Amino acid sequence: MDVRRMDVRRMDVRRMDVRRMDVRRMDVRRMDSKASPVRLSPVRLSSVRLSSVRLSSVRLSPSDSRPSESRPSDSRSSDAHPSDAHPSDPSLSLLDLSVLHLPHRLEYKKPSIIKGRRHGNALARPVVWESTFDPELLDAIFKPQNLTIAATVFAVGKYIQFLKDFLETSERFFFVGYNVHIYIFTDRPNEVPKVQTAPGRKVSVRVVPSSKRWQEISARRMEMVHGLLQDIRSFTHFIFCLDVDSKYYLDPRSRFPYERRPESRAYMAPSDGDFYYCGGAFGGSLTKVLEMTQVCSKNYRDDEKDGIEAAWQEESHLNRDDEKDGIEAAWQEESHLNRYFWENKPSKVLSPEYLWQDFKS
Ligand SMILES: CC(=O)N[C@H]1[C@@H](OP(=O)(O)OP(=O)(O)OC[C@H]2O[C@@H](n3ccc(=O)[nH]c3=O)[C@H](O)[C@@H]2O)O[C@H](CO)[C@H](O)[C@@H]1O
Numbered sequence: 001m002d003v004r005r006m007d008v009r010r011m012d013v014r015r016m017d018v019r020r021m022d023v024r025r026m027d028v029r030r031m032d033s034k035a036s037p038v039r040l041s042p043v044r045l046s047s048v049r050l051s052s053v054r055l056s057s058v059r060l061s062p063s064d065s066r067p068s069e070s071r072p073s074d075s076r077s078s079d080a081h082p083s084d085a086h087p088s089d090p091s092l093s094l095l096d097l098s099v100l101h102l103p104h105r106l107e108y109k110k111p112s113i114i115k116g117r118r119h120g121n122a123l124a125r126p127v128v129w130e131s132t133f134d135p136e137l138l139d140a141i142f143k144p145q146n147l148t149i150a151a152t153v154f155a156v157g158k159y160i161q162f163l164k165d166f167l168e169t170s171e172r173f174f175f176v177g178y179n180v181h182i183y184i185f186t187d188r189p190n191e192v193p194k195v196q197t198a199p200g201r202k203v204s205v206r207v208v209p210s211s212k213r214w215q216e217i218s219a220r221r222m223e224m225v226h227g228l229l230q231d232i233r234s235f236t237h238f239i240f241c242l243d244v245d246s247k248y249y250l251d252p253r254s255r256f257p258y259e260r261r262p263e264s265r266a267y268m269a270p271s272d273g274d275f276y277y278c279g280g281a282f283g284g285s286l287t288k289v290l291e292m293t294q295v296c297s298k299n300y301r302d303d304e305k306d307g308i309e310a311a312w313q314e315e316s317h318l319n320r321d322d323e324k325d326g327i328e329a330a331w332q333e334e335s336h337l338n339r340y341f342w343e344n345k346p347s348k349v350l351s352p353e354y355l356w357q358d359f360k361s
């Protein structure tokens with residue numbers, strides 16, 4: 001999937017709002033699940049941080065999901081452990097105190113994400129960002145409490161192919177050191193990959209009906225998750241319900257999508273780089289931007305003139321369009337921009353809040 005082909009909108013931070021855009025109307029949907037070199041830049045993709053790692057996701061067209069005669073009541077459970085119950089644990093009752101109910105039809109100003117980061121927003125609820133918490137401190141407080149964390153993940157139809165990555169990266173990043181129980185809902189129990197789990201962690205499978213409509217698969221998760229929660233409520237403290245087409249990652253800079261071919265003037269060695277800067281929002285004083293655009297455009301043109309295309313054409317990391325003419329840096333001007341900012345550090349770096357991937361609007 002090429003995220004560049006998706007619509008990235010410029011967001012005015014003063015009027016920032018969660019946008020709802022149906023990604024299903026985009027080309028991405030028609031992507032063949034077999035041919036899926038996913039190029040997601042770490043900065044570009046909206047991400048969720050759980051336990052200090054990013055969870056990024058891709059989606060497939062679930063067109064080959066099979067209809068099924070079976071009904072929801074076919075769901076089988078193989079995972080209840082009532083003997084583990086510790087209902088008197090104080091953290092269970094504490095959770096209820098955190099619920100705020102909105103008085104009927106009260107109108108109020110939209111909470112600010114910007115102010116909320118430092119001062120608490122209109123809801124007196126923090127917006128959780130990296131650096132607004134200290135993972136070591138949280139672990140020191142929560143680990144001794146012997147908490148049980150559950151996660152649900154649906155892998156129906158061909159989405160089963162995502163499960164291996166999901167499970168393997170969960171094992172490495174998702175609440176490491178806690179009791180973790182992952183509940184897989186699938187119509188293909190025989191295809192669930194075997195993944196080695198550390199002590200205290202387990203995975204179990206619940207069989208659910210197939211469906212040919214992805215809308216139904218996605219929507220019926222609420223009902224099935226609800227059913228599961230009834231079974232596990234007495235011995236589970238927290239639950240996270242996750243898309244299976246996700247995986248956790250902590251990318252080293254050697255894996256940033258910089259230009260990696262030494263022939264290019266945008267080349268970045270594996271040990272180079274600070275951040276991956278996206279090309280969709282930059283600015284500054286006129287003279288600085290003038291310098292920058294001059295260097296980048298000259299380097300781009302000189303690369304082109306050098307006719308290194310023969311060598312480049314063989315590069316496997318080129319996307320299809322690049323292969324055709326073989327003259328562009330991996331990510332065109334963005335690659336040159338990244339090289340430039342490696343040598344000439346920008347005076348300010350904007351967070352991904354300033355240019356967010358819009359999946360929905
Ligand atoms: C990252 C994110 O915000 N994802 C949400 C977005 O979905 P996405 O656009 O990410 O949709 P999606 O195709 O990932 O479907 C959601 C999930 O349903 C499951 N699935 C779907 C199709 C299928 O054939 N088999 C299967 O198992 C699977 O776990 C998948 O991860 O909008 C959906 C609305 O319906 C859900 O709210 C998703 O949670």
Ligand SMILES: [Mn+2]
Nearest residue numbers: 057059243245
């Ligand atoms: Mn998804």
